[in-house]
Amino acid sequence: QKEVEQDPGPLSVPEGAIVSLNCTYSNSAFQYFMWYRQYSRKGPELLMYTYSSGNKEDGRFTAQVDKSSKYISLFIRDSQPSDSATYLCAMSLTGNQFYFGTGTSLTVIP
Amino acid sequence: GAVVSQHPSWVICKSGTSVKIECRSLDFQATTMFWYRQFPKQSLMLMATSNEGSKATYEQGVEKDKFLINHASLTLSTLTVTSAHPEDSSFYICSGGGAADTQYFGPGTRLTVL
Numbered sequence: 001q002k003e004v005e006q007d008p009g010p011l012s013v014p015e016g017a018i019v020s021l022n023c024t025y026s027n028s029a030f031q032y033f034m035w036y037r038q039y040s041r042k043g044p045e046l047l048m049y050t051y052s053s054g055n056k057e058d059g060r061f062t063a064q065v066d067k068s069s070k071y072i073s074l075f076i077r078d079s080q081p082s083d084s085a086t087y088l089c090a091m092s093l094t095g096n097q098f099y100f101g102t103g104t105s106l107t108v109i110p
Numbered sequence: 111g112a113v114v115s116q117h118p119s120w121v122i123c124k125s126g127t128s129v130k131i132e133c134r135s136l137d138f139q140a141t142t143m144f145w146y147r148q149f150p151k152q153s154l155m156l157m158a159t160s161n162e163g164s165k166a167t168y169e170q171g172v173e174k175d176k177f178l179i180n181h182a183s184l185t186l187s188t189l190t191v192t193s194a195h196p197e198d199s200s201f202y203i204c205s206g207g208g209a210a211d212t213q214y215f216g217p218g219t220r221l222t223v224l
Binding site: 004006008032034036041042043044045046049088090094095096097098099100101102103 | 114116142146151152153159211213216218
């Protein structure tokens, strides 16, 4: 069983839609939960970071962590074509060694 | 945010040769850096932890004699793929910094072994 599971998609939505991205994990000791955005052949860029459980909002992005269900989510409101990218969830015990999901490819259609 | 650079960004080599990839922290000191590998349509997989002034620690299944890591200074870690083979073709990414939201990733190095 992989440490982190993520539906690879691809996911295609119309501009303005609400996007929901999800990951599940198996290691209950994970404390740090991140969402990264990655463009083709580039390194990941941090979008959202949550420590332990709870919700976090930043502009159009909301991250949720449910440790009891071992489930994290990223919501993108009012999606834009510029949001088209691959979104990676990542988790960590220590805060610096990360376990990544496979990434979900998102396309927002104008 | 802080900047991590990698060099080269893209390298093509013949099977059996060795390739060195550099990872530099440009505006911070990194006692620890991490090396990841990403195959097409797959997740980034942690390969090893690079420790300044000491031996690297490798994840299970990663051959330490094949992937040599040297962290000679607080701003530079190198990954050398020795006797590269086509199955080593991948996207190699390093990271450095502090914890979680201050861990920065390099732009990656695409290795193609012919």
